[in-house]
Amino acid sequence: METTMSQFQTVPLQYYIIFCSALFSIGVVGVLSKRNALVIFMSVELMLNSANLLLTAFSAYRNDPAGQIFVFFIMVVAAAEVAIGLGLLVVVFRSTKTIDIQVLNKLKW
Amino acid sequence: MFSTYLFIFLSAVAIFSAINVLLSKNPIHSVLYMTLTFFTLAGHYILLNAQFLAVVHVIVYAGAIMVLFLFTVMLLNLNKEGQFSKTNLMKFIAGIAGGLLFLLLIGSLKSFDVAVVSNPELTQIGLVKNLGTILYRDYLLPFELSSILFLSAMVGAVMLGKKDKI
Numbered sequence: 001m002e003t004t005m006s007q008f009q010t011v012p013l014q015y016y017i018i019f020c021s022a023l024f025s026i027g028v029v030g031v032l033s034k035r036n037a038l039v040i041f042m043s044v045e046l047m048l049n050s051a052n053l054l055l056t057a058f059s060a061y062r063n064d065p066a067g068q069i070f071v072f073f074i075m076v077v078a079a080a081e082v083a084i085g086l087g088l089l090v091v092v093f094r095s096t097k098t099i100d101i102q103v104l105n106k107l108k109w
Numbered sequence: 110m111f112s113t114y115l116f117i118f119l120s121a122v123a124i125f126s127a128i129n130v131l132l133s134k135n136p137i138h139s140v141l142y143m144t145l146t147f148f149t150l151a152g153h154y155i156l157l158n159a160q161f162l163a164v165v166h167v168i169v170y171a172g173a174i175m176v177l178f179l180f181t182v183m184l185l186n187l188n189k190e191g192q193f194s195k196t197n198l199m200k201f202i203a204g205i206a207g208g209l210l211f212l213l214l215i216g217s218l219k220s221f222d223v224a225v226v227s228n229p230e231l232t233q234i235g236l237v238k239n240l241g242t243i244l245y246r247d248y249l250l251p252f253e254l255s256s257i258l259f260l261s262a263m264v265g266a267v268m269l270g271k272k273d274k275i
Contacts, residue, residue: 010230011116011156013223018215019120025211026127033203038136038181042143045174046127049150052166060157060229065243068235071162072244075169076255080262082174086181087269093185 016057023050037092037099041085048078112156112230119156123149136187140178147171159235 023046030043052071059067093099126145133139147170154163233239244252 010228011113013225014218015113015116015120017218017223019124021211021214022124023127025207025214026124026131028210029203029207030131032206033200034131036136036187038178038185038187039130039139042130042139042178045143045170046130046146049147049170052162053150053153056154056157056159056162056235057229060159060232060235061223061225061227063227063232063234065234065240068159068162068240069244069248072165072240073248073251073255075165076258079169079174080258082177083262083266084269086177087266089181090184091269099185099187 013057013061016054020050020054020057023047023053035100035102037089037101037104040101041082041089045078045082048074116153116156119149119152123153136182137179140175140182143178144171144175147175154235157229157235158232161235161237161240164237 027043027045027047027050030046031040034040034043052074055067055071055074059065059071089099092104096103098104123146126142126149129142130139130146133142147166151163151166151171154160154166
């Protein structure tokens, strides 16, 4: 493995894994620690993007285009999810005047 | 060597702005830092020679999704600071949990041999021509189904956004 790495003189794949893990962990911290539903949505987007970047990196390093196609479809699903999610947020805000998730706990019990 | 420096620079900016998404009190600043993160990720895609994904990423994320987020922030009148304060204990616990997850992911890397078969700067698979050929030849059905997904998402968003009941 080291020989193939040194032949390329390029960014090692491990760097991408570490970077994407850090980005994913930041997204997890955001989902766990924020109360604003909008920022929680953005943290979910952050996690999706770290998975996307890792798929692209593996696809480029293994010369397999299927990974990049999957990233394209993940982007499709993320765009649809954001449209619906923000629509739901606007509806929730219209009825309760807040998007604080500590207030929106009617379904909790 | 140059690509490694570029990678480190882009990663540092991306992680800095991703942390600032969580730290900033004003949601508008969060959205703007998120846009910066998306632009650095587009730089990463270009570094991997995935040009099609870089362009699509900029158009979809920085162009469409973040504009949608900004509109929602302004629509809901959230651009006031200090609306959502959480106890420091919860933030601390969340930070510990995220840090442990990061350590777990990094630790599992040690027992994992990454096989590399090509140089990403020389592969041509990320170009529009190759990806388009594969998308329309091997993945034609999922591509068409995604248009149905978009249609249903659009209808659902309009239904949710309507004020009067149907």
